[in-house]
Amino acid sequence: MPGRSGSTSGSTGFISFSGVESALSSLKNFQSYISSGMETASNVALDLVETQTEVSSEYSMDKAMVEFAIMDRELNHYVKAVQSAINHVKEERPEKIPDLKLLVQKKFLALQDKNSDADFQNNEKFVQFKQQLRELKKQYGLQADREADGTEGVDEDMIVTQSQTNFICPITQMEMKKPVKSKVCGHTYEEEAIVRMIESKHRRKKKACCPKIGCSHTVKMSDLILDEALRRAIENHNKKKQRHSE
Ligand SMILES: [Zn+2]
The missing domain is CATH 3.30.40.10 (Zinc/RING finger domain, C3HC4 (zinc finger))
Structure with a gap:
């Protein structure tokens, strides 16, 4: 059994997880803050496109979204690590409680190890943000991402008639x-x-x-x-x- 250190209790065989579980639920609360932060960042970015503010500030919103997405991933992994550590102890019912902190850390690092940029493709808010930004730019005839979808400088009247039917x-x-x-x-x-x-x-x-x-x-x-x-x-x-x- 790993983590012999720090396990002085546990002789009764009864382990209470209520503390860990309430900590877990507050972590999940935090996740909703991240999610609303992403919504805000995304709305600000769309506002910037609408008011045609210079691209650099829009770019920083883009970076903010990436940071939120990274935070979201990290928190997700942490919650997963804690949950799997709890399950591990519950299922195995070891004689001595292993060092939970160490166990969580190990599981967390294992998850973080597999991180890649492709992860953001799984972050729904992030994907949505990118998509909406692209669409709004198209409506405003901004040239960014134009090569991506092959639309050339469409004149404004056409955009209006075209999109009105979509309304x-x-x-x-x-x-x-x-x-x-x-x-x-x-x-x-x-x-x-x-x-x-x-x-x-x-x-x-x-x-x-x-x-x-x-x-x-x-x-x-x-x-x-x-x-x-x-x-x-x-x-x-x-x-x-x-x-x-x-
Ligand atoms: Zn359909």
Whole structure:
């Protein structure tokens, strides 16, 4: 058994994990702070693109997102390490309690060892951020990432007509207020309408199909993500329209 040091207790064979477990839940709380931090950073970055602030400040938001993603990964690994250390002790029921701190550290380092940049591709918030930034830049005709998707300098009128059709929800046939996108097929819908549709299908034990004409994919709740770039585009479009009519 590893970790002979520091295990003076444990002779009764009863181990209390309540302390460790409450620490674990506070770690998970911290995870939600990171997640809301990422949301803030992402919103600030999108604001910067909208107000066309110089690229350098946007770049620093990009770095902030990377840092959040790293923190998130680290915390994830730590929580995993603690959990697996607890499980290890619970399952093996060793005579003497091993040095939990050491055990956690070992498991944590093993997880950290496998870190790679590709991990961020699994961080949903990070991926979403990158995607929305790209879409918003496209709408504003900024040249960044242009080579990535092959769109050349499109003129503004075209962007407007093109995107206006995307403003309409295929379910309500009305302009969306809170558009959500299906991760599977990329179609967007009014959140309230698609949620109601999925729920009513599920009540009848059926799968919901994407309501966009010609799309044969199914939609699940877990596939839906808020399309922040589109929401902003609609909002801006309406602001412009208002200004014109004044
Ligand atoms: Zn679809």
